[in-house]
Amino acid sequence: MRVLAAMSGGVDSAVAAARAVDAGHEVVGVHLALSASPGTLRTGSRGCCSKEDAGDARRAADVLGIPFYVWDFADRFKEDVIDDFVAAYAAGETPNPCLRCNEKIKFSALADRALALGFDAVVTGHYARLEDGVLRRAVDADKDQSYVLAVLNAQQLARAMFPVGDTPKPRIREEAAERGLAVANKPDSHDICFIPSGDTQAFLGAKIGIRPGAVVDADGTKLAEHEGVHGFTIGQRKGLGLPGPAADGKPRYVTGIDPDSGTVRVGSVEDLHVWTIGAERAIWTSGVAPDGPIECVAQVRAHGGTAPAIAEAVGDGLSVRLREPLTGVARGQAVVLYRPDELGDMVIGSGTISATGGAGSAPIGSQTEAAATR
Structure with a gap:
């Protein structure tokens, strides 16, 4: 060839x-x-x-x-x-x-x-x-x-x-x-190739500018101000501009970002637990969307962030229900679906995460397991 x-x-x-x-x-x-x-x-x-x-x-x-x-x-x-x-x-x-x-x-x-x-x-x-x-x-x-x-x-x-x-x-x-x-x-390349300084926040700040907003807790109480939601990501612990941990002494994490109001919400690590994922722009490596629910392993980061799951095509997107919770799952990330077999994990498909469900979304139980026939 x-x-x-x-x-x-x-x-x-x-x-x-x-x-x-x-x-x-x-x-x-x-x-x-x-x-x-x-x-x-x-x-x-x-x-x-x-x-x-x-x-x-x-x-x-x-x-x-x-x-x-x-x-x-x-x-x-x-x-x-x-x-x-x-x-x-x-x-x-x-x-x-x-x-x-x-x-x-x-x-x-x-x-x-x-x-x-x-x-x-x-x-x-x-x-x-x-x-x-x-x-x-x-x-x-x-x-x-x-x-x-x-x-x-x-x-x-x-x-x-x-x-x-x-x-x-x-x-x-x-x-x-x-x-x-x-x-x-020769050393491997790390970080983002077009940000050789490694300072992503400075790069974004220069591109986006200052867009002030508030950092609030789960009750909506204002804790601090910030210069733009682009300086935060779900699961972030450091650089929140807060004087210390929560009243109970536990560390606080970014649990939600509202770009319209400029609000960044913080909470406990338990607030980060995700049980369901909705994604758009689904891509199926076989060229054909699965007909019904499929057993798989979902991955939400390039290295790590995996959990057994059941997924299915929903219109042009896909829906994933996790058997175990994942943390630090953010909109814009990709969820990639794998199916293990004797030759090693094969990629089934992927989608761009558009929504997540937390504690209110029940984990997969025996009734839904029966639906996953593939």
Whole structure:
């Protein structure tokens, strides 16, 4: 096949491209320029898509003996990822920009251009497995990225390749060194790539500005003032602007955000318990929504935040009822559904969280369990 290898300048994408070459594919490397004014150097493991990264990607392509290009996706990235991120926080949501980047840039804009140029698939260094069109968790659980790939539909998965998902990360670094790739020991990128300082609140403050509001307790009593709901997320404990813990001595957490009134509600950890999740923009990796309730495992964060559940399609969205409560579940996050089997956890689908139910939502009991026949 003729495949396009998305090369970030890191070790994972370099080895993924190398494995595609080994498999006999005709491989062309491409680095995505996602910033209109990329920095010269990264700050340690923070940030990406810098001039340094582009140079590292080019050198890796030279070692592999494949053609290499840099494609400018800065405008598209700003519109579909950065602007979406800022708008979501302004609306009191907690988005994951990596999901949007995969959905809108790497496996939409990039893949569409690749197909138009006659390529059959896009290769990336994501840690996930694709087997007969089924998306599964990576072998390396600590590096698994299936959560941020669960926004891909069946058509996008059909033209994707994840060559490193069957290998633990330490072995990938060893392989890169054996191949003579200079990125073998390059630090992994952390935090949000377009906020290399790591200060998300400062970034959002500069974009959104001051929108004052109140921090209140469960009874609506005003405890403090703040400069904008974008500085808070559900489950947050630190940086609330409060003089101390609650009267009972227990720590307080953000339990609710109302962007219209600018109100941030705080409460106990028990107030964070979520038993039901409603989501919109459901994506089913098989291309077909399930016909009725399904047994699954729901995950609400890239690493951690999992619970057994029963889920079902509801219109263009989905509804999830948890067997065990989850905490820190916020609107704008993704809920990803997995089904364990003998080959490892497979991704069933995903949706963008739009509503949650707490203590008033009863956990799943024996009567509803009988309804989950799949």
